[in-house]
Amino acid sequence: MTPAFDVSDLVVTYGGRTAVDGVSLAARPGEIVALLGPNGAGKSTLLKALSTAVPPDSGRIEVFGHDTAVDPVAARRRIGMVFQEQTLDPDLPVERNLWFHARLFGLPRAQARARIDDVLHQFDLADRRADPVEQLSGGLARRLEIARALLHRPGLVILDEPTTGLDPDVRRALWADLRRLRDEERVTVLYATHYLAEAELADQVAIIHNGLLVRGGSPAVLKAELAATALRLSTADDVVAEGELIRAGFDASSTTDGLLVRCAQPERRIAEVVRAVTVPVTEVALREPSLDDVYFATTES
């Protein structure tokens, strides 16, 4: 099966400074892929190279089998792009913004009209079609940008930090939209985020740091790669227990996750930990790693 995108050994530099440093990453049609990493990691640059906005120094990018260096036009036709900054014309009505994009992609008039109607209904924007974009809320404007990106029926939608500045309800609605696209239309969704919670929603996560892909896989596989690194205790008095554990030489701390004792192979230390505490211990559990643990274990080095 032809991958939706296939990036191999991609290097992108800006004036001698390396922003993407030999990244390889591919996705099957219908996958949701998150690029997760701190600001400056190289996520935007990778997305821009994929969408042919920035030329690679070396490496290869294919979009549905089209090499972006050989046939950038064919590659671009398969991509719908939602940029980090808003790129709608605020003075123009919703529908005119869509017409403008349809023309850009050379859609014949009748086809453009039908697609504009489709996406307006699909994204619940039909009753706002005559309103200037500046009258839309931030959330609706984002929906319109996604709707616009889909006009030419791309198989791959690329979104750079799509939920920045949106409130939690609007974010949830946007994620529901993206999952619907994957489930109903088998659109591949690639997005950059620095929110761990948003990476959790992806089928595949690529953790990017200093231009390198430092770890990749499904959220479940990434978590499974990290062995449990802590015990979580419930006691009759966590404050007393924490003091006792610290005095006994354990790395104990009260967290929002409970009283944690961090150590290697925590399953072997249970008896020892319980013995160090004089207050009644009501529960001891291995704390399974979260995506946060994976992320921090990967990027804090």
Ligand code: ADP
């Ligand atoms: P991210 O999207 O993860 O925040 P970027 O891809 O924007 O990361 O940036 C990666 C690196 O490239 C950073 O060091 C950034 O300063 C640099 N960079 C990004 N865009 C440009 C540019 N147009 N010119 C020069 N340097 C850039």
